[in-house]
Structures are given as structure tokens and as C-alpha cells.
Amino acid sequence: MVYVAQPVDILAGDAEDRLEAIFNDHHESIVSLLFRLLGGREEAEEQAQEAFIRLSKDRVIWRPREEVLAWLRRVALNLGYNALRSRRRELARLQRHARLEEPLSRSPGDPEASALQAEDIGRVRNALAQLEPRQQACLMLRYSGLSYREIAATIRVAPTSVGTLLARAEAAFRANYKE
Amino acid sequence: MRCEDMGTLRAYLDGELPEQRGGRLQHHLANCARCRDELHRLRTTAILVAQGMAALGDVPATARVPEAHVLASVLSRRGNPAARGRRLNSTFGGFSMFFRKLVRQHRLALAGTLAMLAFILIGLTPQGQAAASNFLAQFRAQKLKVVTVDPSEVSKVIYDLSQLGLVDASQLRGMNPSPVASVAEASQRAGFPVKQPRSLPSGVPTEPVVAVKAASTLSFTFDIAKAKAHLAKIGETGFSVPAKFDGAKLSLHVPSAVLLVYGQSSTKPLLVGQAGAPSGEVSGNVTLSEMRDLLLRMPGLSPTTAAQLTAMDDWANTLPIPVPKDRAKWQEREVDGVKVLVVSDVSALGGFVIWQKDSFIYGIGGPFGEQELLNVARSLK
Numbered sequence: 119m120v121y122v123a124q125p126v127d128i129l130a131g132d133a134e135d136r137l138e139a140i141f142n143d144h145h146e147s148i149v150s151l152l153f154r155l156l157g158g159r160e161e162a163e164e165q166a167q168e169a170f171i172r173l174s175k176d177r178v179i180w181r182p183r184e185e186v187l188a189w190l191r192r193v194a195l196n197l198g199y200n201a202l203r204s205r206r207r208e209l210a211r212l213q214r215h216a217r218l219e220e221p222l223s224r225s226p227g228d229p230e231a232s233a234l235q236a237e238d239i240g241r242v243r244n245a246l247a248q249l250e251p252r253q254q255a256c257l258m259l260r261y262s263g264l265s266y267r268e269i270a271a272t273i274r275v276a277p278t279s280v281g282t283l284l285a286r287a288e289a290a291f292r293a294n295y296k297e
Numbered sequence: 298m299r300c301e302d303m304g305t306l307r308a309y310l311d312g313e314l315p316e317q318r319g320g321r322l323q324h325h326l327a328n329c330a331r332c333r334d335e336l337h338r339l340r341t342t343a344i345l346v347a348q349g350m351a352a353l354g355d356v357p358a359t360a361r362v363p364e365a366h367v368l369a370s371v372l373s374r375r376g377n378p379a380a381r382g383r384r385l386n387s388t389f390g391g392f393s394m395f396f397r398k399l400v401r402q403h404r405l406a407l408a409g410t411l412a413m414l415a416f417i418l419i420g421l422t423p424q425g426q427a428a429a430s431n432f433l434a435q436f437r438a439q440k441l442k443v444v445t446v447d448p449s450e451v452s453k454v455i456y457d458l459s460q461l462g463l464v465d466a467s468q469l470r471g472m473n474p475s476p477v478a479s480v481a482e483a484s485q486r487a488g489f490p491v492k493q494p495r496s497l498p499s500g501v502p503t504e505p506v507v508a509v510k511a512a513s514t515l516s517f518t519f520d521i522a523k524a525k526a527h528l529a530k531i532g533e534t535g536f537s538v539p540a541k542f543d544g545a546k547l548s549l550h551v552p553s554a555v556l557l558v559y560g561q562s563s564t565k566p567l568l569v570g571q572a573g574a575p576s577g578e579v580s581g582n583v584t585l586s587e588m589r590d591l592l593l594r595m596p597g598l599s600p601t602t603a604a605q606l607t608a609m610d611d612w613a614n615t616l617p618i619p620v621p622k623d624r625a626k627w628q629e630r631e632v633d634g635v636k637v638l639v640v641s642d643v644s645a646l647g648g649f650v651i652w653q654k655d656s657f658i659y660g661i662g663g664p665f666g667e668q669e670l671l672n673v674a675r676s677l678k
Contacts, residue, residue: 137371138368141367141368141371142368145367145368153353153354154350154353154354157353163367166367167367167370167371170367170368170371171371174371181531238349238352239352239353239354241349242349242350242352242353243353245349257346257350258350260311261346261347261350261351265313266308266311266313278304279304280304280308280313281303281304281305281306281307281308281311281313282302282303282304282307283304284304284307284311285303285304285306285307285339285342286303288307288339288342288343288346289342291346291349292342292345292346295345295346295349
């Protein structure tokens with residue numbers, strides 16, 4: 119009826135519907151992914167939001183869902199890495215100037231358990247940080263429950279090479295973790 | 298069987314090997330101590346990493362920001378297109394969530410119609426005016442036919458089409474449905490007598506909000522350079538636009554339309570729309586069959602949809618009504634000797650009926666059952 123005459127709106131409205139559907143299905147998993155990387159809820163949510171804003175402005179939104187997700191995870195991880203880098207810089211600056219030491223991650227709840235947990239998390243994070251970015255991404259994606267196919271699409275490698283990449287990343291992580 | 302590499306063994310641990318390959322590997326493992334050791338090592342490492350990664354934890358559920366809030370923020374930062382998409386809703390305001398969904402389905406269906414119109418235009422058999430000079434062909438909707446589509450397919454085809462040339466929507470600016478004071482005023486503005494339902498489902502307010510949409514034209518002109526750049530960008534190799542399509546043009550004319558919304562802010566709003574039949578024409582340096590072939594080959598168009606369109610015997614006079622596959626069911630009914638398409642949501646939330654009579658297209662939709670909608674249709678005068 120009336121809408122026939124509004125192709126411009128139709129296109130815009132459709133993009134919005136599409137964005138909304140993707141957001142509803144995947145916002146949570148993107149936040150989780152970023153939380154593992156960044157350790158802070160607010161920061162993870164902030165970067166996830168930024169990733170969705172970028173998606174809303176990118177033509178990739180018209181590609182098949184699988185491709186959109188790979189793109190979204192890739193962008194989210196890159197945003198996460200950038201945030202980590204600037205946080206490290208900021209931390210270094212603070213330490214230089216004020217001799218402040220701030221743990222990278224804070225957990226609420228029981229102080230003693232939190233301290234233990236924080237130490238664990240610190241070790242894991244250190245072990246991860248020493249890996250090359252692709253290995254880091256591979257571990258984070260795999261332990262977020264993604265399939266090899268999804269991992270391959272996100273980090274842009276052949277699905278058949280995910281096994282090798284993952285095995286190497288795990289071996290390297292183990293070596294770092296044991297140090 | 299030879300020993301497998303680390304990657305294959307790792308994939309086997311995750312159950313990521315194709316079944317046959319996994320079976321062969323299992324057989325090999327039974328006979329190869331070296332691979333068993335390697336697999337054991339990989340498993341031990343994987344468990345340790347899993348424990349470590351688990352320590353990173355997940356977002357505390359209680360602390361999550363309500364997602365709707367975040368989505369709203371994303372949409373608001375998206376800029377103009379989203380704002381435009383919401384315009385129609387804000388025109389009437391206060392739509393219930395269900396109705397928004399229904400309107401979306403309409404919009405989707407009609408977005409499809411737009412794309413399909415382009416297909417019909419070039420699907421014309423060269424007859425009558427169409428056979429005249431300048432390769433001109435005319436289309437005029439005189440009957441309706443359902444085409445089941447995958448909604449994402451429709452979006453993609455429209456999007457791709459818009460990337461193959463120039464969409465001239467300049468005539469559409471500032472031409473939203475504008476509210477008018479009365480049905481009489483709507484008739485005057487639209488240039489045809491507006492029909493009103495004499496019978497409404499119980500509980501529906503009898504005074505509608507009335508809006509008129511002025512007539513408009515949309516045209517699309519193929520631009521080969523742009524098409525090539527787009528197809529290269531998306532890595533499409535199976536589809537190309539031949540050079541002679543450069544400058545070929547499709548025009549769609551949509552006559553003025555009137556929309557009546559009964560109970561717009563209630564939970565059960567009823568939408569009644571009427572408009573002249575859309576028409577269109579095609580011009581350029583390509584033959585009709587070439588144009589039709591090209592559009593039916595559009596990469597986003599599924600073979601099923603293409604087949605449905607190809608099978609239409611009276612292209613020049615048929616308006617396909619795209620119905621989302623799996624989300625809606627449809628059937629043909631007859632109301633006072635006129636064929637009516639009844640399309641309903643599979644979850645029985647509501648639906649719409651649409652028909653063509655005396656060169657006008659009518660549609661009635663809302664969260665009502667088929668009989669209720671047909672009763673309204675029958676009472677339209």
C-alpha cells in the first residue's frame with residue numbers, strides 16, 4: 119500500500135530490522151567475548167556497543183548472517199585489543215607518575231576468594247597476553263564455544279588449519295602459564 | 298593409514314572432524330601408540346587451558362545493562378537512515394509492539410513488491426505498447442499473485458539492485474503519508490473516493506486516523522561502472538551486467554494512496570489501505586528478454602523465487618505479493634466475486650487481506666482472525 123512508494127524508507131527500515139535482529143541474537147555473546155579479553159563489564163559493554171555501531175554503518179550487514187558474525191567478532195576483538203593497549207599505556211603512565219599499582223581486573227564478592235581469583239585471572243591474562251594476536255583470538259573464540267568453522271571465518275584462516283592453530287596456541291599458553 | 302598431524306588430532310578432540318575421517322582416525326589410534334600419546338598430550342593441555350580460560354569467567358548476569366537500552370543507543374547513533382525508517386511510525390505514534398511488527402511485515406512484503414515490480418517490468422512479453430519503438434514496455438497491475446520469499450533474500454536483492462545503478466528517489470522526498478482531517482479531505486487529495494469499512498471487529502474504535510500519500514515515481518538507471526565496482530567489491534564472480542545495460546532505465550509509478558488507522562493507540566489497531574494500481578515502464582538499449590534474464594539472475598535471488606517469477610504467465614498484468622516463507626501462510630478466497638489473498642502470521646497473531654478491484658488495490662491488516670478481516674473487507678464501501 120502506502121509503503122510501496124517509500125523505497126528509501128523501506129531500505130532504511132529494513133537495515134534497522136536487520137541490525138535489531140542481529141543485536142538481539144548476538145549482543146550478549148559479543149559482550150562475553152570482550153569480557154574475557156578486557157575483564158571489566160563496563161568496558162566490555164562499551165566496546166560491544168561500538169562494534170554494533172560500526173556494524174550499523176557497514177555494508178557487511180547485508181551479507182549472510184555467518185559472514186556478519188565473523189565480521190562483528192573480528193571488529194570486537196580489534197576494538198578490545200586497542201582498548202587493552204591504551205589501558206596498558208595509561209597504567210604505565212600512572213605507575214610512572216604516581217607509583218600506583220592497579221590490578222587489571224576487579225571482582226566483587228568475598229574478598230579472600232576474590233584475591234585468589236584475581237591472582238588466577240592475572241596469570242591467565244599474562245599467559246594470554248604473551249601469545250601472538252591470532253593465537254589469543256583463537257583461544258578466546260574457542261573457549262567462548264565457537265565451532266572451528268566460525269573461528270576460521272572470524273580470524274580469516276582455512277577451517278582445516280584451526281586445529282593446528284589451536285593446538286599451537288594451547289601449547290604456548292601452557293608454557294606461559296607454567297612460568 | 299599414516300599418522301595424523303597435531304591439528305587433525307586436536308580437531309578430533311573437539312569432534313570437529315568429518316564423520317568418516319573421525320572413524321578412520323579412531324581406527325588408526327587403536328593401532329598407533331605414538332598418536333595415542335600425542336592425543337593424550339593435547340587433551341591434557343586443552344584441559345589446563347580450559348580451566349584457565351574458565352577463570353576469566355563471564356559477565357555477571359545481574360550486572361548487565363538492559364539490552365533494549367543499548368540497542369536504542371546504537372540505533373540513535375546510526376544517523377539518518379534509522380530515523381527515516383522510524384518516520385512512518387512516528388507519524389501515527391503509539392503503535393503497540395505487535396502492530397509495529399505487523400507494519401514491518403507489510404513493509405517487508407512491500408519492499409519485496411518493489412523488487413518484484415522490477416522483475417515484472419522486464420518480464421513483459423513484447424506486446425501492445427511494449428512492442429513500440431524505444432524498447433518501451435509498460436506494466437500495469439491488474440491482478441495479484443503470491444510469491445513466497447525469504448525476507449533476507451528480498452533485502453539483499455533490493456540492496457544489490459541499488460548498487461548496480463542510480464536510484465532516483467528525489468521525487469519521493471517530503472512525501473510521507475500526511476495526516477488529514479477527514480475521509481472527505483483524503484478523497485479530495487488522493488483524487489478518488491475513499492472507501493470505508495461499515496463493519497469493524499468488536500472493540501475497534503469507529504473513528505480512524507486518516508493519512509494521504511501523494512503519487513510518486515521511482516526510477517532506477519543502470520550504471521555499468523558502478524555495477525562493476527560493486528560486484529568486484531563484494532567478490533561476486535558469477536554475475537555481471539553487460540555493457541549495453543548502461544543507461545537502461547526502469548520507472549515505477551505509484552498513484553496516491555490513503556491509509557485509515559482505526560484504534561491506532563490501542564492493542565488491536567486495524568489498518569485499511571487503498572491505492573491506485575502501480576504501473577511502470579522500461580526503456581533503454583536492451584531487449585526485454587535480456588533485461589528479464591539479467592534480473593532473474595541476480596545473485597541474491599534464490600532459484601525457488603526465480604522459478605515462481607518465471608512461471609507467471611501474465612507478467613505484464615500481475616503484481617507479485619511477496620509472502621515471507623515460513624513466517625506466514627496464505628490462501629485465496631472469494632469475496633463478492635472478487636479474488637482476495639488472505640495472508641496470516643503462522644503464529645496466528647494476525648494478518649492482512651489484499652485484493653484488486655476496478656484498478657485499485659485494497660489492503661486490510663491487523664491482529665485479527667481471517668474471518669474478522671474478511672468481514673471488514675466485505676463491508677468496505
